[in-house]
Amino acid sequence: MKKKTTIYDVARESGVSLATVSRVINGSSVVKAKTKEKVLAVIKELDFKPNEVARGLATSKTTTIAIVFPQSLFAHVKDMIGGIGDTGRHLDYNINMYTTDDIGDDDTVSDVTERIIKSRVDGVILFNNEHIDQMIEGIDRYHLPIVVIGKQISNETMGSIYIDVKNAAKELIMPYIEKGKTDILYVSPKQNLIKNDDVIEGIQEAYHENGLVFDENNIISSTSSYEFNLATFEKYFKNKKHDVIFCGYDKDGVAVIQSAIENGIDIPGEMDVVGMLNTSYAVMCRPQLSSLNVPIYDMGALAVRLLTKFLQGEAIESKEIAVRYMFIERESSHQN
Amino acid sequence: MKKKTTIYDVARESGVSLATVSRVINGSSVVKAKTKEKVLAVIKELDFKPNEVARGLATSKTTTIAIVFPQSLFAHVKDMIGGIGDTGRHLDYNINMYTTDDIGDDDTVSDVTERIIKSRVDGVILFNNEHIDQMIEGIDRYHLPIVVIGKQISNETMGSIYIDVKNAAKELIMPYIEKGKTDILYVSPKQNLIKNDDVIEGIQEAYHENGLVFDENNIISSTSSYEFNLATFEKYFKNKKHDVIFCGYDKDGVAVIQSAIENGIDIPGEMDVVGMLNTSYAVMCRPQLSSLNVPIYDMGALAVRLLTKFLQGEAIESKEIAVRYMFIERESSHQN
DNA sequence: TTGAAAGCGCTAACAA
DNA sequence: TTGTTAGCGCTTTCAA
Numbered sequence: 044m045k046k047k048t049t050i051y052d053v054a055r056e057s058g059v060s061l062a063t064v065s066r067v068i069n070g071s072s073v074v075k076a077k078t079k080e081k082v083l084a085v086i087k088e089l090d091f092k093p094n095e096v097a098r099g100l101a102t103s104k105t106t107t108i109a110i111v112f113p114q115s116l117f118a119h120v121k122d123m124i125g126g127i128g129d130t131g132r133h134l135d136y137n138i139n140m141y142t143t144d145d146i147g148d149d150d151t152v153s154d155v156t157e158r159i160i161k162s163r164v165d166g167v168i169l170f171n172n173e174h175i176d177q178m179i180e181g182i183d184r185y186h187l188p189i190v191v192i193g194k195q196i197s198n199e200t201m202g203s204i205y206i207d208v209k210n211a212a213k214e215l216i217m218p219y220i221e222k223g224k225t226d227i228l229y230v231s232p233k234q235n236l237i238k239n240d241d242v243i244e245g246i247q248e249a250y251h252e253n254g255l256v257f258d259e260n261n262i263i264s265s266t267s268s269y270e271f272n273l274a275t276f277e278k279y280f281k282n283k284k285h286d287v288i289f290c291g292y293d294k295d296g297v298a299v300i301q302s303a304i305e306n307g308i309d310i311p312g313e314m315d316v317v318g319m320l321n322t323s324y325a326v327m328c329r330p331q332l333s334s335l336n337v338p339i340y341d342m343g344a345l346a347v348r349l350l351t352k353f354l355q356g357e358a359i360e361s362k363e364i365a366v367r368y369m370f371i372e373r374e375s376s377h378q379n
Numbered sequence: 380m381k382k383k384t385t386i387y388d389v390a391r392e393s394g395v396s397l398a399t400v401s402r403v404i405n406g407s408s409v410v411k412a413k414t415k416e417k418v419l420a421v422i423k424e425l426d427f428k429p430n431e432v433a434r435g436l437a438t439s440k441t442t443t444i445a446i447v448f449p450q451s452l453f454a455h456v457k458d459m460i461g462g463i464g465d466t467g468r469h470l471d472y473n474i475n476m477y478t479t480d481d482i483g484d485d486d487t488v489s490d491v492t493e494r495i496i497k498s499r500v501d502g503v504i505l506f507n508n509e510h511i512d513q514m515i516e517g518i519d520r521y522h523l524p525i526v527v528i529g530k531q532i533s534n535e536t537m538g539s540i541y542i543d544v545k546n547a548a549k550e551l552i553m554p555y556i557e558k559g560k561t562d563i564l565y566v567s568p569k570q571n572l573i574k575n576d577d578v579i580e581g582i583q584e585a586y587h588e589n590g591l592v593f594d595e596n597n598i599i600s601s602t603s604s605y606e607f608n609l610a611t612f613e614k615y616f617k618n619k620k621h622d623v624i625f626c627g628y629d630k631d632g633v634a635v636i637q638s639a640i641e642n643g644i645d646i647p648g649e650m651d652v653v654g655m656l657n658t659s660y661a662v663m664c665r666p667q668l669s670s671l672n673v674p675i676y677d678m679g680a681l682a683v684r685l686l687t688k689f690l691q692g693e694a695i696e697s698k699e700i701a702v703r704y705m706f707i708e709r710e711s712s713h714q715n
Numbered sequence: 716t717t718g719a720a721a722g723c724g725c726t727a728a729c730a731a
Numbered sequence: 732t733t734g735t736t737a738g739c740g741c742t743t744t745c746a747a
C-alpha cells in the first residue's frame with residue numbers, strides 16, 4: 044500500500060512551499076491566481092486529500108461534533124439522523140455518534156463523557172433523557188458547547204431545540220374542558236423528545252384557567268414495550284373510561300385504541316384518543332390516530348446549526364429554539 | 380479558558396519523561412509498578428485526557444470507523460444504531476456517521492466518500508442500497524476496509540453481514556406451493572436490509588423445484604410513502620386477489636391488510652399476508668401480521684466486530700456472515 | 716504574494 | 732526500566 048500523498052508532495056510537484064499549498068486548500072485570498080491554479084492542478088493530479096487529523100492537531104479544532112443517543116430512543120430517529128447528518132455535511136462538520144446503552148447506566152454515562160473529551164470534538168448534541176443533567180455537567184466542565192434536544196435550557200455555551208409541549212398540551216386540552224369533558228387521562232411515555240413535566244404543567248394550566256384542578260391520579264406511565272402496554276390497557280379499560288386519553292407517544296395511542304375497541308368502547312364515540320409526534324403508527328391505526336405533528340428532521344438540523352453558531356462565534360438571536368407544532372385531527376378524536 | 384493539560388504537564392509533574400507517560404497511558408508492561416502508580420496519580424490529579432487527535436497523527440490510526448446511512452432508511456435504525464454504537468464503545472472505536480440525502484444523489488455519494496477519506500477513519504460500514512457499488516468503489520480505491528450490511532459480498536479487505544433472504548423466501552413460499560397455493564404476489568420494498576433480487580431468486584427456486592415457474596408480473600414495487608402505497612393497494616385489490624401476498628417490509632404488509640379488508644377480502648381466510656423484519660408495525664396491525672424476524676441490533680454489532688477484525692489483523696473465519704432469521708406466524712397467515 | 720520554521724500532542728525507534 | 736529524539740501532516744506567525 045503506497046503512502047498517502049501529503050501536502051509536501053503537492054508542494055514539491057507544484058514548485059511552491061508548504062505554506063502556499065496550505066493557503067490554497069484553505070481558500071486564502073492572497074494567493075496569486077496563477078499559482079493557485081497550478082497547485083489545484085497538482086492536487087487533482089495526485090488526488091491529494093488533506094489529512095483532517097493533522098489539521099486538527101495544528102488548529103486545535105476537529106470540525107467534528109458529537110451526538111449522544113440515549114437508550115430509550117423513540118421511533119423516527121431516522122428523521123432526526125437525517126437532519127443531523129445532512130446539516131453536518133452541508134456545514135462541513137463530521138458527526139461522531141455515541142450511544143448510552145442500558146447496562147451499567149452510570150458507568151456508561153461517564154465512559155461516554157470521557158470518550159467525547161478525548162476525541163476533542165468541538166461541541167456536543169444531547170437528547171433529553173433521565174441522565175441528561177449528569178451528562179451535561181460532565182461535559183460542561185470541559186467548556187464544550189452543548190445543544191440539548193427536547194428540553195428548554197441554555198447558558199453561555201449551551202442552547203436547546205425543543206417543542207413547547209406545555210402550550211401544546213394546554214391548547215389540546217382546553218377545548219375539551221371548555222365543553223365540560225374534564226375526565227382526561229394522560230399516558231406518560233418513555234421518550235426523550237418531549238418533557239413530561241411540561242406536558243403535565245400544560246394540562247394543569249388548562250384546568251386551572253377553567254377554575255378546575257387536574258387530578259394527578261389521571262396520569263399513567265407506559266413502558267417501551269408495546270405488547271406490555273397493550274396488556275395493561277386491556278385490563279384498564281375493562282372497567283374504566285374517560286372523555287379523552289391523551290398519549291405522549293403515538294405508539295401508546297395505538298395501544299389505547301386497540302384495547303378500547305377490544306373492550307367495546309367506541310372511538311371516538313365514547314372516548315377521544317390523541318397521540319404525539321405524528322409517526323407512521325398514527326396513520327396505520329384504525330381508526331386513525333389524531334396526533335401532534337412535530338418537525339423531527341428540522342429539530343436535528345436546527346440543533347446542528349445552532350451548535351455551529353456557538354462554535355464559530357456567530358451571533359445567536361435565541362439560544363432556546365421552540366419548533367412549530369401542529370395538531371392533526373384524524374378519526375380518533377373530535378375536538379371541534 | 381485555561382489550556383488543556385498535555386502529556387508534557389504530566390511528565391513534568393511526575394518527574395518522568397514523555398515516553399514513560401506514554402507507556403503508562405498505553406498500558407505498556409515494561410513500566411515499573413511504582414513509576415506507573417505515580418504517573419497515574421498525576422494523571423488523575425491533573426485530569427489529563429490524552430488527545431486522540433495527536434495520537435492519530437502519530438500512529439496513522441484514528442480508531443474511528445465511519446458508517447454511512449442511506450436516505451431510504453428502514454424503521455428500526457434505532458436498533459441498528461444501538462448495536463453499532465454499543466459495540467463501538469466496547470471495542471474502543473469512535474463512530475463517525477454520514478448520511479446521503481436525496482438531493483443530488485451522485486454528488487452526495489462522492490462528497491461523502493471525500494469526507495470519509497479526509498477524516499482518515501480506519502474502516503467503513505456501508506448499507507446495501509441503490510448506490511452501494513459506486514460507494515464501495517469510491518472507498519475501495521483508498522484501501523479502506525469495508526463491511527457491508529444487507530448484501531453478501533467480500534474480498535481481501537471487505538466483508539459483510541447479511542440475511543440469507545433467498546433461503547428465507549424459499550422456505551416461506553415452499554409450503555404454499557406444495558399445497559397448490561401458487562398464486563403469490565411479491566411486494567418489493569425500498570429498503571436496504573434485504574436484497575430484493577435474492578428474495579425473488581428464492582421465490583423462483585421454490586416454484587422451480589415444484590416444476591413451476593414464477594410469473595414475474597407478480598412483483599409490484601412499493602414506495603416509501605405508506606399512504607401512497609395504501610392508495611395503490613386499495614385500487615389493486617378492488618378486482619384482484621392472490622393466495623399469498625409476500626411483502627419485503629412490514630409496513631407494506633400493513634397497507635395490504637388494511638386495503639384488503641377495505642375491499643372485503645378476508646385475511647387470512649381468503650388471502651395470506653406475510654411481512655419482513657418483524658417491526659412494531661406487525662403487532663400493532665389487526666389481524667396481526669406474520670413476519671420474518673431478524674436480529675437487527677446484532678447485525679450492527681456484528682458489523683462493527685467484523686470490521687475491527689480487519690483493522691486489527693485478527694483471524695477471520697468467515698467474511699460473509701449470515702444472521703439467523705425466524706418466521707413468526709401471527710394472525711395474517713396460516714402457512715401450516 | 717510567497718517561504719522558512721516553529722509548533723500542535725503524541726508515538727516509537729533507539730540508546731542508555 | 733527509562734529517556735532522547737525524530738517524526739506524524741498540517742497551520743500560522745514572521746520575514747522577505
